[in-house]
Amino acid sequence: MKPQDDWRRARNLTVSEWRLLRRHGRALLAVAVLHVLLTLLLWWQGALQLPPVLLVAVTAGLLVPGLVYLILVESGLTADWREPSLSMPAALVLLLAFLVTAFGLNEARSSALMLFFPLLLLVSFRLGARSLLRLAVLASVGYLLMLAVAAWDHGVRLSLTLEALQWLVFTLVSVSFAVTGSGVNGLRRRLAEKNQALADALEQVRDLAIRDDLTGLFNRRHILQVLEHQKGLADGGIYPFSVCYVDLDYFKAINDAFGHGWGDRVLRDFADFALADLRGGDYLARLGGEEFIMVLPQSDLEGAELAAERLRQGWGERDFRALNGPPKVSLSAGVACYRPGETVDQLIARADHALYLAKSQGRNRVCREKT
Numbered sequence: 539m540k541p542q543d544d545w546r547r548a549r550n551l552t553v554s555e556w557r558l559l560r561r562h563g564r565a566l567l568a569v570a571v572l573h574v575l576l577t578l579l580l581w582w583q584g585a586l587q588l589p590p591v592l593l594v595a596v597t598a599g600l601l602v603p604g605l606v607y608l609i610l611v612e613s614g615l616t617a618d619w620r621e622p623s624l625s626m627p628a629a630l631v632l633l634l635a636f637l638v639t640a641f642g643l644n645e646a647r648s649s650a651l652m653l654f655f656p657l658l659l660l661v662s663f664r665l666g667a668r669s670l671l672r673l674a675v676l677a678s679v680g681y682l683l684m685l686a687v688a689a690w691d692h693g694v695r696l697s698l699t700l701e702a703l704q705w706l707v708f709t710l711v712s713v714s715f716a717v718t719g720s721g722v723n724g725l726r727r728r729l730a731e732k733n734q735a736l737a738d739a740l741e742q743v744r745d746l747a748i749r750d751d752l753t754g755l756f757n758r759r760h761i762l763q764v765l766e767h768q769k770g771l772a773d774g775g776i777y778p779f780s781v782c783y784v785d786l787d788y789f790k791a792i793n794d795a796f797g798h799g800w801g802d803r804v805l806r807d808f809a810d811f812a813l814a815d816l817r818g819g820d821y822l823a824r825l826g827g828e829e830f831i832m833v834l835p836q837s838d839l840e841g842a843e844l845a846a847e848r849l850r851q852g853w854g855e856r857d858f859r860a861l862n863g864p865p866k867v868s869l870s871a872g873v874a875c876y877r878p879g880e881t882v883d884q885l886i887a888r889a890d891h892a893l894y895l896a897k898s899q900g901r902n903r904v905c906r907e908k909t
């Protein structure tokens with residue numbers, strides 16, 4: 539497992555969330571690199587009148603934090619922060635760089651601010667409506683301040699009408715991008731919620747398809763698939779496995795004497811008891827009625843017999859009389875070990891036959907297949 543997988547799991551991020559987060563971080567860095575290239579090009583062409591110290595500040599001020607930012611996001615260090623993509627601080631740094639470059643341009647100053655619009659759209663995937671509007675307003679105010687500093691610094695009269703017009707257009711477009719972006723964000727959030735609900739529903743459907751309603755154990759269909767899988771492993775020489783066919787004794791008498799409700803309760807109790815008794819890698823399913831099957835990977839006949847015997851003894855001590863229920867309910871079991879090449883049906887039939895022996899020898903016992 540890669541280290542990134544570790545932190546993603548630890549912080550409960552889904553694979554797609556994690557991918558989106560990384561993609562977002564790279565896109566923000568791409569905007570920064572694009573702006574640096576644009577700034578250098580304008581400077582090289584002589585269109586940008588920035589003192590070298592400011593030029594270096596824009597370049598280094600974007601590239602160095604950009605690199606730190608990329609490392610933070612990619613390594614997952616920010617994953618459990620409130621906003622793991624750090625969109626707001628990243629957008630503020632970029633906005634500052636846009637404004638500094640715009641400061642160095644004269645008539646074409648608003649062209650340096652064009653990248654602010656894709657930036658707004660980009661961060662709208664992460665920020666809410668309020669943050670986006672705040673960002674747009676901040677950019678507008680920043681633009682005004684930059685104009686004031688430019689007028690003071692350049693010592694030339696700016697074309698007030700033109701500058702005011704450009705500022706107004708910038709502000710209106712920023713606000714409309716922020717509004718559109720927050721709409722996109724809302725849609726994305728609703729889509730994510732719907733996807734989650736769909737994933738939960740699919741999980742439930744999957745669970746319903748493989749589980750028995752009454753006990754919550756695997757059902758017959760699923761355990762047959764498990765058996766086919768185990769057969770494949772055993773045929774490939776990976777490890778042997780055994781099955782244990784279990785049947786509660788005189789169950790009809792419990793229904794008759796205590797009612798169907800008690801019968802159901804005993805079945806559920808048995809399921810819980812047997813599950814707790816099994817090893818981690820073992821499987822338990824209800825085949826129907828009061829019949830169950832255990833699949834025991836990496837167990838030979840002796841191992842399976844021991845497991846079945848332990849279950850028989852433990853379960854045999856359960857007594858429901860204190861709850862006005864039935865007395866002890868014993869079980870009979872038949873165990874069989876998979877023989878390479880045989881079918882799953884043949885294996886189950888051999889375990890069923892061993893169960894038949896246990897029943898015919900008086901019940902409350904475990905019998906192994908006839909060899």
Ligand SMILES: Nc1nc2c(ncn2[C@@H]2O[C@H](COP(=O)(O)OP(=O)(O)OP(=O)(O)O)[C@@H](O)[C@H]2O)c(=O)[nH]1
Pocket residue numbers: 752785786787788789790791793797798799800801802805826827828897901
């Ligand atoms: N309460 C309840 N009873 C069930 C359920 N499914 C099957 N049964 C009952 O289980 C009983 C099984 O009876 P039998 O097959 O005669 O077996 P038994 O009485 O356990 O006798 P042996 O197996 O020979 O020891 C029947 O009365 C079924 O109606 C169920 O989901 N809930």
